[in-house]
Amino acid sequence: DARVTQTPRHKVTEMGQEVTMRCQPILGHNTVFWYRQTMMQGLELLAYFRNRAPLDDSGMPKDRFSAEMPDATLATLKIQPSEPRDSAVYFCASAFTGGWTEAFFGQGTRLTVV
């Protein structure tokens, strides 16, 4: 059963610490997305990659967030330094774009910065 795998599921960290979230997209999918879910903003697109190339990271605070895709099986989202306002659920999703397809989501990482 193909699925998007995200780690960790939960993360509690102190303000100022570095946080790294990882995502393994579905094999064969060529596009990977990072979304942030908050009560007020719904699902915000932070960044996405197509064929491992970053296409859009305009939704990401550049000074503290970075997203990379070192290979086709791994995408990472880093926050350094973390702040309490970063507390949210972070989702990774993958899709095969270029055809008719929906995005498949991982189970998300619930991040709490104290």
Place this chain on the structure above:
Amino acid sequence: AQTVTQSQPEMSVQEAETVTLSCTYDTSESNYYLFWYKQPPSRQMILVIRQEAYKQQNATENRFSVNFQKAAKSFSLKISDSQLGDTAMYFCAFMPTTTSGTYKYIFGTGTRLKVLA
């Protein structure tokens, strides 16, 4: 800018009744895809139904159907014979076609639906 608006933050419906969730979007694209996703308390995002904008026929998946009004840029979701398991957050999403060179899915802020026994 492309946007998706869900104007109903919360709704409730009695079990076995029918409920309609609203979604409007704004785009200058002529062709695109529309989706409804369900997010139960487990947090997992699950695709409910999808629609291609060039198709005039409304999509249907069992108890779920859409009312797609392209000119009005409206894409509402109707849930018939509501079940307790339908209790979830529902997100409307939009994706332009690949000819635009953009591949991102744009989501609304969600509607929290509660099905009452």
